[in-house]
Amino acid sequence: MKSLTMAWRNVWRNSRRTLAAVGATTLGLWAMIVYSGMIAGYLDRMERHVLDVEMGDVQVHHAEYLRSPSLYHRIEEPQALLDALDDAGLRAAPRLLASGLGAAGDNSAGVSLIGIDVDRDSTVSKIHERVGQGQWLDPAAPGEVVIGRRLSQMLGAKVGDELVVLSQAADGSMANELYVVRGVLQGVSEAVDRGGVYLVDEAFRELMVVPQGVHQLIVRRPAALPLSTTVERVRALAPELDVQSWRELKPTLASMLDSAQGAVYLMFFIVYAAIAIVILNAMLMAVFERVREFGVLKAIGVSPGGVLRLIYLETLIQTGLAIVVAVILAIPANWYLSTTGLDLSESMEGLTIMGSTMDFVWISRVSLQTYTGPVVAMIVIVLLAVTYPALRAAFIKPITAMRHQ
Structure with a gap:
């Protein structure tokens, strides 16, 4: 208790220096707590965007489809697999895929046709929540389509305008149909933004003459089920098909998300190093100012351990x-950032990272670790920084200290 009382008194002996050191440490720690939550939220939302809007957790294709995308490489009997996935506790939805040409007025562009089961697709994807203008698909209106924002701009096709789609059907005939633009997407992947045309599966089958089969199954897992386990279960149900997780389909993006945590640690190191220098400087000054005091303490019998404990x-x-x-x-800063976030729509609109569009609102993810991680790291760094001046004070010779001016 005496050591604590003496330490408290010594802290405020030079209040200006103490306040400067406390202020610098406070600023650095506050920045790290807030930064930790923001980066965790950024990485989490980016991964959620890839899973919820673009790819799902797992995708199933014909064994040859990814190597050679073709209208003819289809999963011929998807319903049996869909039922099996449902029984396994997984959500799944089929998609039909093709390429073609879209035209509106005098403008034309290459398009990617995506036929979906509207009701089932909403259980595995949140693409329907990304409609910026107009409305999402309605199974009762097969003559309407939803397109990407940049495609809408390139073609000059707004909600309510007509869109002509041309392609080659599965039977070799010319596929052509006139659709009405029902909605325009925003905040989607670059590929969908530039060329995506969503239409109900019945309209796709009629256009492309594909009476049965699908090209892709999007599979989602329960939150508690590991991704690797999900892949194993799906492969066991469909051994003859190509089953891959989103990490296998987009390895570069997955690697970037994994390595981004290293950038967080680097930032932590830089800030903590700066704080350590401030603490080291402050304690060295305190030691040099109190050399005679430490000499007196050593002279009256205080052990080196006692001096170390005091510092x-x-x-x-x-x-x-x-x-x-x-x-x-x-x-309060984390509460605001985790509930309201930072709206970066003006500066980030259209920004993509490896083909994936960023969310316009940056939301922090706050947990107990958001606070404990930076705090524990701060304590360790500070104690390490003060070790050198503490050792100098602890092992100073009383005679040398008494002669210090």
């Missing part, structure tokens, strides 16, 4: 004050 207590008091203030300031 560490002083450091912990300053760090404790910084932690309390930083956490108090971080709580």
